[in-house]
Amino acid sequence: MAAAASSVFTLSRDSFGKLTLTAQDGEVHVGVSPVRAFPIQAPDQGISMVLSNGKEVGWIDSLAALPAAIRELVQDDLDGREFMPVIHHIVSVSSFATPCTWEVKTDRGDTAFTLKGEEDIRRIGDASLLVADNHGIQFLIRDMFTIDKHSRKILDRFL
Numbered sequence: 522m523a524a525a526a527s528s529v530f531t532l533s534r535d536s537f538g539k540l541t542l543t544a545q546d547g548e549v550h551v552g553v554s555p556v557r558a559f560p561i562q563a564p565d566q567g568i569s570m571v572l573s574n575g576k577e578v579g580w581i582d583s584l585a586a587l588p589a590a591i592r593e594l595v596q597d598d599l600d601g602r603e604f605m606p607v608i609h610h611i612v613s614v615s616s617f618a619t620p621c622t623w624e625v626k627t628d629r630g631d632t633a634f635t636l637k638g639e640e641d642i643r644r645i646g647d648a649s650l651l652v653a654d655n656h657g658i659q660f661l662i663r664d665m666f667t668i669d670k671h672s673r674k675i676l677d678r679f680l
Contacts, residue, residue, distance in 0.1 A: 530570075530579050532591050540598055542570055542579050550578045555595045560603070561645050561661060568595065606632070607661045608652065611672040617679070620655070627660065634658065639679055650676070 531543045532553075539552045550572060558567035570579030584592050606627035614636075615622040624633045634654035636642070641653040650662040662668060665676055 611675045
């Protein structure tokens with residue numbers, strides 16, 4: 522498999538598809554996983570490379586600062602493990618009482634989900650919201666103050 526290098530470590534996939542990190546001192550770590558330090562507020566900054574036992578063996582300050590090949594390996598691994606669609610527009614809700622069905626447009630396509638209760642909408646920081654559906658899937662609203670007027674009006678009824 523191809524290896525990619527940064528100034529601190531090289532990264533590659535072994536024949537089993539596991540990420541292998543080789544540190545600057547030559548120490549090899551098989552089966553590392555990237556873990557975001559701040560997955561919602563700063564998803565492209567502060568990424569720890571950890572072993573299955575949780576030991577950190579590498580750190581990435583910024584995905585954008587990585588060579589393209591390493592960035593792609595890290596992003597592919599993150600995408601394979603994380604699923605948090607970002608809501609861009611709330612098309613409609615079946616009712617302003619819960620449970621209700623929300624029809625939304627996300628970065629992963631259009632979908633509908635059931636909101637069990639208002640407690641399933643959680644504030645994250647000043648402007649972000651996490652909305653959990655009845656199956657436990659988390660939907661992210663990155664900034665409730667910049668979302669379109671129609672969506673904001675619907676959100677205001679639930680907040």
